[in-house]
Amino acid sequence: MAGLRKKYGDTQAVDGVTFEVPRGEFYGILGPNGAGKTTTLEMIEGLRRPDEGTAELLGTPSWPRNRGLLRRIGVQLQASAFFEKLSAREQIHSFAALYGVSTDRADAMLESVGLAEKADVRDSELSGGQAQRLSIACALVHDPELVFLDEPTTGLDPQARRNLWDLLRQINSEGRTVVLTTHYLDEAEVLCDRVSIMDAGRILRTGPPAELISELGVDTLEDVFLQLTGREFRE
Numbered sequence: 138m139a140g141l142r143k144k145y146g147d148t149q150a151v152d153g154v155t156f157e158v159p160r161g162e163f164y165g166i167l168g169p170n171g172a173g174k175t176t177t178l179e180m181i182e183g184l185r186r187p188d189e190g191t192a193e194l195l196g197t198p199s200w201p202r203n204r205g206l207l208r209r210i211g212v213q214l215q216a217s218a219f220f221e222k223l224s225a226r227e228q229i230h231s232f233a234a235l236y237g238v239s240t241d242r243a244d245a246m247l248e249s250v251g252l253a254e255k256a257d258v259r260d261s262e263l264s265g266g267q268a269q270r271l272s273i274a275c276a277l278v279h280d281p282e283l284v285f286l287d288e289p290t291t292g293l294d295p296q297a298r299r300n301l302w303d304l305l306r307q308i309n310s311e312g313r314t315v316v317l318t319t320h321y322l323d324e325a326e327v328l329c330d331r332v333s334i335m336d337a338g339r340i341l342r343t344g345p346p347a348e349l350i351s352e353l354g355v356d357t358l359e360d361v362f363l364q365l366t367g368r369e370f371r372e
């Protein structure tokens with residue numbers, strides 16, 4: 138994408154963002170609350186119209202929205218929406234049906250995010266972390282080539298976080314492109330091939346975590362963030 142801009146009223150949420158993610162890459166966008174990460178993802182996904190600039194997905198413009206692309210991408214939204222009053226199994230079966238995916242595959246997905254035991258529980262009765270895992274399973278059920286995850290591990294316990302890391306690594310090692318946003322610098326450091334540090338609607342720096350760390354002569358990605366923005370990462 139090139140030169141993406143988006144303004145909400147007086148707030149310049151995204152202020153000229155340009156980057157490219159090669160196929161098969163694990164790419165992360167890091168930034169504090171309000172940096173413009175979600176807005177950027179939504180424009181790339183074709184869910185929000187940019188004021189300026191263009192984004193392309195798998196070689197096709199993402200706006201106007203392209204239905205043909207929907208089968209090929211998986212999107213986990215930060216505020217995820219489920220169908221009302223369904224059990225976890227019914228939720229993922231509904232997503233599977235939308236994409237013409239077998240129920241066996243859907244059940245396997247539920248299992249791989251550790252929710253097999255909760256299959257009969259209504260989504261409103263799942264814990265926050267369990268609902269999060271369900272939304273990720275739903276985003277992956279149709280085996281997309283390109284996966285977008287907006288803060289997928291926020292609210293997960295340490296074990297669930299590790300399990301999700303394994304799942305994302307596996308998906309990526311099978312050749313799928315993964316784009317995620319995160320607040321966790323350790324997570325970005327272990328998972329991502331490249332990261333962009335974003336603040337106030339702009340990308341400050343992009344590169345492999347180890348390269349950014351050595352370029353700036355610091356020890357951790359946390360230090361990189363501190364140097365680039367002049368403040369602590371955690372709000």
Ligand SMILES: Nc1ncnc2c1ncn2[C@@H]1O[C@H](COP(=O)(O)OP(=O)(O)OP(=O)(O)O)[C@@H](O)[C@H]1O
Binds near residue numbers: 151
């Ligand atoms: N629908 C909206 N209407 C008005 N302003 C918005 C809207 N969505 C986001 N904003 C503003 O745009 C800016 C960027 O928001 P965005 O949600 O993209 O940030 P973010 O990096 O995803 O933050 P977080 O880490 O909290 O998820 C913020 O200042 C926010 O207040």
Ligand SMILES: [Mg+2]
Binds near residue numbers: 174287
């Ligand atoms: Mg966000």
